[in-house]
């Protein structure tokens with residue numbers, strides 16, 4: 001078995017966490033009898049400063065033949081505005097390949113400690129990734145005058161809302177049979193009432209799944225006060241964005257938060273990336289936490305159909321965090337990125 | 350000195366927490382040498398079911414002559430849809446009196462315990478209360494068909510953004526001199542880039558205040574991971590709504606979270622209310638936590654210019670929570686609403 005994987009290390013600590021993952025991925029592949037054909041793309045803010053583009057004009061076409069994309073981090077605001085870097089690389093990939101389901105698991109790895117007293121939670125957030133509040137529609141008039149008005153329009157389509165909910169219900173069915181749908185229908189009476197209605201319709205096809213509806217403010221509070229009461233959480237682009245950073249926080253920080261941008265139609269590549277950004281403040285020092293990227297790589301192996309290898313990688317990662325000897329500075333330790341990755345590789349079976 | 354105060358107990362536990370506050374407020378007034386002329390309005394879901402209106406047609410005019418409004422809770426979704434109850438009472442008051450600054454302090458009262466390991470934080474959230482994501486603009490087409498599209502438009506005006514930021518900067522100046530401005534300008538390039546620009550302009554008038562800019566996802570995570578790094582936080586209607594529920598969560602739950610809807614122009618009444626809702630599940634049992642309402646009443650006294658009485662009320666409240674003997678069931682105790690209120694009244698000085 002061979003799988004074509006595109007690597008986009010990106011900016012800042014991105015290349016460090018991607019490089020660290022490579023030996024782990026290669027060892028997992030050889031232990032489990034498959035090959036990863038990895039192609040590296042230097043698309044980044046550096047490339048933008050040198051060429052005027054984050055990626056080549058045919059970048060999306062270059063990625064298309066791959067089964068998956070593993071991405072480090074994109075952006076370096078002090079050098080290139082986010083409006084250029086994110087809109088020139090990360091967001092076009094998510095949209096071009098219609099990676100509509102952004103999946104982020106939130107639980108504490110063994111040995112990890114979070115900011116909450118509660119430690120027993122296991123949440124899977126599923127964020128709509130292609131429309132809604134981040135549609136990019138809007139405008140401004142009377143710019144720079146006292147009369148200025150800015151509008152930003154959220155656009156929700158039935159296709160978009162229905163498919164993310166169906167995706168969520170499928171996940172819920174495989175897990176606990178419980179799904180939380182997130183809206184703010186008492187204050188946003190068009191988009192969110194629509195979301196509620198579609199939820200009700202889709203729910204009719206999944207009588208085995210119990211649905212709870214929460215307002216975004218209430219579920220944000222719940223993630224902190226009673227995270228153990230949540231399982232699969234489905235939310236719009238903005239609400240999911242917020243809840244997954246909150247999820248990252250309660251699982252011990254961005255260093256521990258993986259993510260998968262999925263298009264279930266396998267003719268298009270899905271993308272796997274840590275939730276953290278490029279962290280310019282620690283870039284180049286070899287001390288970035290590789291856990292989020294290694295966990296993302298495990299999600300990628302699952303998606304490629306290499307579930308045994310994915311399980312083995314997650315088990316090795318958990319063994320290293322459980323032992324607690326190797327911790328990067330963000331976790332109060334003094335280990336280096338490569339120390340952690342090597343220890344994970346050593347524990348693969 | 351006399352102050353006209355409108356009481357709107359509202360629904361569910363609303364009347365219970367308002368009634369409990371009355372004896373405390375009356376004692377505070379008599380100790381500090383002023384009078385509160387309190388008028389009670391029975392506007393509520395009950396009234397809606399009996400008359401078809403949450404408040405009379407001239408309700409806003411009836412409220413106008415008061416210096417302040419103390420509100421319990423509005424809404425009882427099982428009996429009246431939120432779209433009727435909230436849009437028929439709570440939201441029209443906020444909008445008619447242009448109560449554009451929704452202020453919510455988030456800190457642990459002495460003796461209170463929250464879900465975080467961190468306990469040393471003192472945040473003042475200031476939420477824009479009249480426009481933005483809750484403007485109510487939008488629509489749906491092809492309703493109920495596979496082609497349906499729903500849009501919801503956020504509208505931000507320079508006047509609206511500028512005044513809430515100025516309000517925030519004034520508060521920051523009185524506190525630590527630090528202000529956090531919340532946006533999501535990397536994904537919402539009209540409304541939030543506008544907000545960033547206005548922040549920069551207003552900041553120029555406050556060279557003594559240090560401004561940090563956060564994206565909503567990042568600051569939500571920060572409120573959980575490092576709340577002690579935040580002081581005054583200024584956010585849009587939606588972002589403030591989310592952050593203040595999160596703030597309520599970290600301060601020990603909604604039972605502890607007060608709020609003030611302020612129009613600094615004192616010719617219009619401001620409104621004070623606990624952040625919690627009507628809690629139909631425990632309504633009528635006399636066990637609602639009155640702390641959030643008592644704290645809101647203290648904010649009201651401050652606003653009325655009775656700062657000494659406000660301080661005394663907050664001190665009495667803190668003494669009761671610090672002692673920890675009287676706790677309502679939401680805090681793991683067995684006390685009744687009136688027990689807690691009476692203890693606070695007893696400690697007033």
Ligand SMILES: CC(C)[C@H](C(=O)O)[C@@H](O)C(=O)O
Nearest residue numbers: 086091241244275535536566
């Ligand atoms: C960088 C930003 C555009 C991105 C997003 O909002 O999707 C990030 O916050 C994330 O959560 O992946």
Ligand SMILES: CC(C)[C@H](C(=O)O)[C@@H](O)C(=O)O
Nearest residue numbers: 186187217435440590593624
């Ligand atoms: C009930 C609802 C309309 C209200 C709001 O969003 O303003 C509430 O969530 C609040 O925070 O006061």
